[in-house]
Amino acid sequence: xxxxxxxxxxxxxxxxxxxxxxYTPSFPLDxxxxxxxxxxxxxxxxxxxxxxxxxxxxxxxxxxxxxxLQSLAGQNPNVVERMRxxxxxxxxxxxxxxxxxxxxxxxxxxxxxxELLSRASTQIPAIAHFSQDPMAVAPTTRDVDLLVLKVLxxxxxxxxxxxxxxxxxxxxxxxxxxxxxxxxxxxNGMDPSMSEVTKLQTNINQHEYNGQVIxxxxxxxxxxxxxxxxxxxxxxxxxxxxxxWEQHQATIGHPFDDNLSPxxxxxxxxxxxxxxxxxxxxxxxxxxxxxxxxxxxxGKPVLIKAQIITEAQARNLRQLxxxxxxxxxxxxxxxxxxxHTSSKSTCATFRNMSIKKIKRADRKGSExxxxxxxxxxxxxxxxxxxxxxxxxxQMISVPVVVIVHGSQDNNALATIIWDCAFSEPDxxxxxxxxRVPWKQMCVTLNSKFMSDVGTERCFDSYNQHFLAQxxxxxxxxxxxxxxxxxxxxxxxxxxxxxxxxxxxxxxxGVIELTKRHLKSxxxxxxxxxxxxxxxxxxxxxxxxxxTFLLRFSDSEIGGITIAYVAPSENGGQKIQNIQPATKRxxxxxxxxxxxxxxxFITHVYPDLPKNDVFRRYYTDNxxxxxxxxxxxxxxxxxxxxxxxxxxxxxxxxxxxHNSSLYSMDQGNRASAxxxxxxxxHQQTAFQPVPGPLQGMYTDLSSPNRLFPASNLSQGPPxxxxxxxxxxTFSD
Numbered sequence: 184x185x186x187x188x189x190x191x192x193x194x195x196x197x198x199x200x201x202x203x204x205x206y207t208p209s210f211p212l213d214x215x216x217x218x219x220x221x222x223x224x225x226x227x228x229x230x231x232x233x234x235x236x237x238x239x240x241x242x243x244x245x246x247x248x249x250x251x252l253q254s255l256a257g258q259n260p261n262v263v264e265r266m267r268x269x270x271x272x273x274x275x276x277x278x279x280x281x282x283x284x285x286x287x288x289x290x291x292x293x294x295x296x297x298e299l300l301s302r303a304s305t306q307i308p309a310i311a312h313f314s315q316d317p318m319a320v321a322p323t324t325r326d327v328d329l330l331v332l333k334v335l336x337x338x339x340x341x342x343x344x345x346x347x348x349x350x351x352x353x354x355x356x357x358x359x360x361x362x363x364x365x366x367x368x369x370x371n372g373m374d375p376s377m378s379e380v381t382k383l384q385t386n387i388n389q390h391e392y393n394g395q396v397i398x399x400x401x402x403x404x405x406x407x408x409x410x411x412x413x414x415x416x417x418x419x420x421x422x423x424x425x426x427x428w429e430q431h432q433a434t435i436g437h438p439f440d441d442n443l444s445p446x447x448x449x450x451x452x453x454x455x456x457x458x459x460x461x462x463x464x465x466x467x468x469x470x471x472x473x474x475x476x477x478x479x480x481x482g483k484p485v486l487i488k489a490q491i492i493t494e495a496q497a498r499n500l501r502q503l504x505x506x507x508x509x510x511x512x513x514x515x516x517x518x519x520x521x522x523h524t525s526s527k528s529t530c531a532t533f534r535n536m537s538i539k540k541i542k543r544a545d546r547k548g549s550e551x552x553x554x555x556x557x558x559x560x561x562x563x564x565x566x567x568x569x570x571x572x573x574x575x576x577q578m579i580s581v582p583v584v585v586i587v588h589g590s591q592d593n594n595a596l597a598t599i600i601w602d603c604a605f606s607e608p609d610x611x612x613x614x615x616x617x618r619v620p621w622k623q624m625c626v627t628l629n630s631k632f633m634s635d636v637g638t639e640r641c642f643d644s645y646n647q648h649f650l651a652q653x654x655x656x657x658x659x660x661x662x663x664x665x666x667x668x669x670x671x672x673x674x675x676x677x678x679x680x681x682x683x684x685x686x687x688x689x690x691x692g693v694i695e696l697t698k699r700h701l702k703s704x705x706x707x708x709x710x711x712x713x714x715x716x717x718x719x720x721x722x723x724x725x726x727x728x729x730t731f732l733l734r735f736s737d738s739e740i741g742g743i744t745i746a747y748v749a750p751s752e753n754g755g756q757k758i759q760n761i762q763p764a765t766k767r768x769x770x771x772x773x774x775x776x777x778x779x780x781x782x783f784i785t786h787v788y789p790d791l792p793k794n795d796v797f798r799r800y801y802t803d804n805x806x807x808x809x810x811x812x813x814x815x816x817x818x819x820x821x822x823x824x825x826x827x828x829x830x831x832x833x834x835x836x837x838x839x840h841n842s843s844l845y846s847m848d849q850g851n852r853a854s855a856x857x858x859x860x861x862x863x864h865q866q867t868a869f870q871p872v873p874g875p876l877q878g879m880y881t882d883l884s885s886p887n888r889l890f891p892a893s894n895l896s897q898g899p900p901x902x903x904x905x906x907x908x909x910x911t912f913s914d
Contacts, residue, residue: 187219196622198665199644210288227290241282262796263708333408340401351390358383434603436634485521487531487563497558497579497612513539541585553594556582556613582613597675597687618668636698638706646713654686692741700769729785736763747784775800780820
């Protein structure tokens with residue numbers, strides 16, 4: 184499944200044409216996604232077109248694919264996904280006449296994926312970075328094991344040299360002691376080569392030679408060990424930098440594992456090498472030392488101090504090593520103790536740190552305070568067991584924007600997102616490009632949306648295309664925007680054409696609405712989401728009346744609307760869009776109940792019965808009778824204007840059809856009433872009482888309740904009349 188994990192990172196960058204060529208109707212993207220693990224476990228490369236004898240194996244694989252899809256469909260609680268899986272399974276059955284065609288198609292798809300990934304690693308470095316295994320650049324167990332073996336060989340050499348030196352000292356002592364007494368024997372005809380002195384001399388020479396060989400081997404092993412250590416250290420430092428970069432990217436929703444235990448284990452293993460090997464210890468980053476939590480010398484607590492610095496101070500610190508001396512802001516509770524955790528790591532928590540005052544820089548042109556970036560500068564000193572000099576550790580945070588009011592939060596967040604999404608690793612603080620490719624922007628929006636909403640459903644090609652149309656103000660349906668450049672001004676500086684808000688402000692409103700009220704609907708695939716009205720007409724124009732879909736409002740922040748096919752006056756069809764429901768509206772009545780209320784929308788696009796799809800979102804129960812005899816009041820969604828009654832009295836007055844009294848809907852902002860909004864989307868009918876009680880009105884849901892009212896045929900009620908009605912209800 185490793186290949187598919189990389190492809191998921193790459194797919195948002197690919198143009199729709201490439202995706203359509205890669206995943207054809209014969210092998211759709213859904214099959215690749217649902218069966219990713221199983222697919223990558225099979226031996227597709229073994230199949231060749233000319234090998235007809237492989238047909239039985241191909242049939243077996245096809246049967247397994249169909250069986251897996253049917254099993255997934257049966258287990259999936261989501262009605263939409265279950266029906267989609269069943270449809271895909273049925274389509275795959277068409278390969279039974281040509282099973283080899285299927286396996287060859289899968290083989291070619293996997294080949295093309297590998298080719299795209301290989302090309303992307305050079306053309307789009309960011310993809311290569313995020314697609315790799317998070318620990319791929321960390322020192323592996325094998326690397327450390329090789330280093331340990333080198334160290335053991337060095338220790339063995341030392342022992343051998345020590346043993347040889349002892350034997351050599353013994354032989355030399357014996358040789359010197361025998362030099363005097365044995366000299367006369369050399370004159371009485373004895374063979375010198377057989378003498379004890381000669382044997383000792385030979386042993387001494389052999390020991391000296393062996394010692395030189397082992398010494399050379401030891402030097403070579405030391406050099407190899409130092410090289411291996413440098414490799415482990417380099418990989419470890421690179422992994423630490425990558426970890427910090429992943430932490431940086433987590434701001435925009437990228438996955439991030441904050442567990443430092445694997446890195447700490449690697450650093451400890453590398454650090455425990457003998458002194459003769461640690462010749463490159465000075466190359467270790469202080470960050471590595473910071474990971475050595477269990478080696479911090481006992482004694483007084485380690486105190487970490489925070490200071491707020493400007494972008495210029497952060498740049499000087501990075502480039503020149505100049506420690507900021509000027510205080511541009513005053514922090515309260517800016518110190519914390521470095522504490523050990525149960526996971527053998529260390530942590531400092533600033534629980535109540537806050538900014539008392541801030542000194543801002545001079546702004547240029549139209550620059551806003553929400554575009555000014557600061558950073559937190561952390562410093563401390565720690566003493567490591569076995570080290571004489573304490574280590575000074577300093578680190579700057581990701582960019583920080585200082586605001587004074589909640590209304591600035593949205594624009595400040597845009598500044599942070601732009602910086603964290605599009606800055607390069609190891610950049611000069613806080614340099615970030617003014618323009619970025621749309622494909623990068625699209626990945627960022629997708630990651631932020633999925634992270635904040637808490638969903639695994641990503642944007643499809645329709646969503647991506649519409650977002651590009653909106654930010655570039657290009658309503659034409661055709662066009663490839665992947666290589667177009669998006670500017671900071673287009674993202675959150677300039678207002679969208681004809682709108683009082685920026686692109687980011689609109690998109691953030693969609694995130695907020697979905698997170699609070701629509702997460703399940705979106706995750707279940709019930710919300711089409713981002714789609715323009717032109718594209719909407721194209722996909723709905725051939726659908727039967729009552730077909731509808733849910734789309735995010737294009738005209739206001741944080742709204743969702745129902746677009747549906749309705750009959751037109753001339754007998755044809757037209758596409759209608761119901762007034763968007765906002766967060767406030769959905770707090771009054773949920774989206775599921777609103778959809779159930781509207782009878783003339785019957786099928787979710789493309790052709791799913793709405794009650795089958797939305798049934799689990801219906802929450803209203805039959806109204807119980809109150810103990811006092813009253814029925815509980817509920818709100819019901821109505822679309823358009825309906826007459827109050829069907830009696831002859833009402834039908835005689837044509838204007839009655841346009842002068843109804845509607846129920847109270849606080850979510851409708853169109854009314855000018857200071858009391859409650861009178862919405863033509865939610866109605867409760869009031870029936871005039873005939874006979875002696877003429878001039879009184881009754882609520883049809885509670886016939887026993889009477890209240891005075893004006894004749895509705897004379898026009899809408901006044902605010903005073905509305906207040907009387909409300910007072911009657913409260914009584």
